[in-house]
Amino acid sequence: MHKTYGILILASFMVAGCSATQVKQANLGKIVGPQESRLILSTKNTVNVGDVMLRAGEYSKEGIKLETETFNLKDSHTTHLRHRQHTFTFSIPSGEYRLYSQNPNGSYYASEQTFSGLNGTKDGYGGLFVPNGSSNATEFYWNWNKPSNLLSAHQAELITPISGSIGKTSTVEKSRNSIPSATLTYAGVANGQVRFAYREFTDQGMARPAFTQEVALDYKPGSTYSYKSALFKVYKADLQSITFEIINPLY
Known part of the structure; x- marks a missing residue:
């Protein structure tokens, strides 16, 4: 009787573990645009x-310099995310991720490339979350549909943080007047x-x-x-x- 009861308890924990989710709604915070400064040409x-x-x-005689903070990945990575009974697998490309938004906990950097879905997972659009004071991305966020402006997204913790480097990229536009x-x-x-x-x-x-x-x-x-x-x-x-x-x- 006690043995059967113990097996039932173990089984219930296993089911709960399988149905637990790693995915949550992303708190994208405040969108951050490029910093503008006038530049004498x-x-x-x-x-x-x-x-x-x-x-x-x-x-x-003058132009406008647009400067954006970036998170740079030297190598590509693959991540596996479990959500209820599904496992999503994405290829995270190397390259430059541009600062998109910030909340009190850190910054969201967006990829200009698609996150390729592997093993039956659809392609996604989004980027990486980097906590304040860190150069490691600890979470991945994405949306299934390509948005003009990402207003909402799914977010999940990466099994292994991804190391990168914080930098800046800039472009110069001629004055618009x-x-x-x-x-x-x-x-x-x-x-x-x-x-x-x-x-x-x-x-x-x-x-x-x-x-x-x-x-x-x-x-x-x-x-x-x-x-x-x-x-x-x-x-x-x-x-x-x-x-x-x-x-x-x-x-």
């Missing part, structure tokens, strides 16, 4: 009297002063007369000048042209 410039020196949002909202034009040198004309424009590119100013600053070769948001160094200025370097663009 030009160095020294020379323009003639009457030519524009600076344009707010000018394509050739096609019509400048303001310009600074070189107006020559007179009486020991270097002169400029500042103009503001409407969204249609029309000059706004009330926002046109003549600017005269004491001239000294090699000096740095500021006006509005612009900061620039003047190497040489005369009656014909000016040679300068943009430090901070005109917005």
Whole structure:
């Protein structure tokens, strides 16, 4: 009687173990976009009297640097996940995983590649979860359907953490404004002063007369000048042209 009772208890634990799940709903937290910073694309410039020196949002003078944190895998891996009576097997590719979102416990890095399903498992889309202060991915998250933005996902603990390295990747985009909202034009040198004309424009590119100013600053070769948001160094200025370097663009 006692032996039979013991067998029944053991069997019940075995069933419970088989039906237990490793899979949970992912807490993706807050989506993290690339960090933007303005980047000066030009160095020294020379323009003639009457030519524009600076344009707010000018394509050739400034760009936008987009920087994203990454989790990098040197080697590919295979993971097995048990959910109720099913075992899912995925191939985790090597490469660069970009930071997608963060919660209080860590960061979710997304793969641009598909997670290939093995042994009858469908392909998945997602990435890896890395706890705060660690360079090891401890969990895997995925969605069965390819999303434009991953809003929900399944998540499961990896049997063996995957070691990687935290890094950054960056791209540079040219400024997106096609019509400048303001310009600074070189107006020559007179009486020991270097002169400029500042103009503001409407969204249609029309000059706004009330926002046109003549600017005269004491001239000294090699000096740095500021006006509005612009900061620039003047190497040489005369009656014909000016040679300068943009430090901070005109917005």
